[in-house]
Amino acid sequence: MPDRTNRIGRHLPTSGGLKKTLATIETLGCETVQIFVSNPQGWADPTLRADAEDFASGTVEAGIWPVVVHAKYLINLASPDPDHRERSARTLARELVAAGEVGAHLVVVHSGSHGGEGEGVGMDRLVEGLDLARELAAGYAGASGRVAEPVVENSVGAGTQLCSTFDTLAEVARRAGARACVDTCHAHAAGYDLSTPESAKAVGEELRGKMGDSVALIHLNDAKNGMGSHRDGHRRIGEGEIPRESLPGFFAALAGIPVVMETPYGTPDVDLDQMRLVKELAGGLPLAPNGV
Numbered sequence: 001m002p003d004r005t006n007r008i009g010r011h012l013p014t015s016g017g018l019k020k021t022l023a024t025i026e027t028l029g030c031e032t033v034q035i036f037v038s039n040p041q042g043w044a045d046p047t048l049r050a051d052a053e054d055f056a057s058g059t060v061e062a063g064i065w066p067v068v069v070h071a072k073y074l075i076n077l078a079s080p081d082p083d084h085r086e087r088s089a090r091t092l093a094r095e096l097v098a099a100g101e102v103g104a105h106l107v108v109v110h111s112g113s114h115g116g117e118g119e120g121v122g123m124d125r126l127v128e129g130l131d132l133a134r135e136l137a138a139g140y141a142g143a144s145g146r147v148a149e150p151v152v153e154n155s156v157g158a159g160t161q162l163c164s165t166f167d168t169l170a171e172v173a174r175r176a177g178a179r180a181c182v183d184t185c186h187a188h189a190a191g192y193d194l195s196t197p198e199s200a201k202a203v204g205e206e207l208r209g210k211m212g213d214s215v216a217l218i219h220l221n222d223a224k225n226g227m228g229s230h231r232d233g234h235r236r237i238g239e240g241e242i243p244r245e246s247l248p249g250f251f252a253a254l255a256g257i258p259v260v261m262e263t264p265y266g267t268p269d270v271d272l273d274q275m276r277l278v279k280e281l282a283g284g285l286p287l288a289p290n291g292v
């Protein structure tokens with residue numbers, strides 16, 4: 001088995017305080033992590049947490065990289081409504097700054113929906129919104145100037161959602177000068193067949209071929225719904241439509257890219273088993289010394 005080069009982690013709750021999140025990172029053996037910095041279902045701006053600095057230094061000390069924030073689900077940079085677009089850009093900017101304050105490197109943002117105005121118009125708006133959010137964030141940033149990097153996530157392609165294909169995701173990334181996050185559940189539901197080792201390897205190779213180094217992150221989720229269903233729904237690894245046998249070839253095509261699970265929480269034992277399973281499927285338990 002080849003050495004493992006993908007760093008593995010998962011989304012974790014912050015409701016018990018960031019100190020508890022740090023403890024869970026250690027218990028589970030996370031090498032990367034994802035959190036929210038605000039309520040993802042509401043518009044309220046993130047507020048600076050008293051434990052932000054401790055989390056930033058704690059993750060550095062523990063060698064956690066990258067630290068990822070998931071932006072609010074309400075953000076739609078491509079909305080046909082100009083007010084919603086502007087609010088989305090401002091809100092994303094606030095999240096980029098709040099993410100910087102907790103020492104995060106990346107902020108995953110959904111690619112959004114064009115709402116009936118057409119994919120081309122939607123992609124233009126998404127690119128403009130990413131530009132505006134980064135510009136606003138630079139202005140909002142405090143003296144530290146720490147601002148995280150926005151990365152655009154692929155969708156399942158439901159309704160008028162953008163970026164369900166690697167081609168459109170690559171185009172937005174290139175035009176915005178941004179990187180991307182590719183979610184395996186979304187890709188499968190969008191029509192990329194991850195159901196067999198052969199097809200999953202081919203999907204990984206296609207992704208690498210089309211996007212190269214602009215894939216900053218993989219969201220590793222098993223899919224509740226079938227290939228091409230265009231319906232989201234995450235399952236634990238090995239409990240949905242993507243068999244675990246699909247993953248070694250997929251990872252091999254995407255060497256070095258960090259991996260974050262957004263799967264349903266289980267008991268601490270279940271969560272630990274999932275971490276170990278994914279590390280094993282990515283090439284063996286210890287991380288290769290050159291796995292950066």
Ligand SMILES: [Zn+2]
Pocket residue numbers: 153183219262
């Ligand atoms: Zn995701």
Ligand SMILES: [Zn+2]
Pocket residue numbers: 183185186232233234
């Ligand atoms: Zn999802």
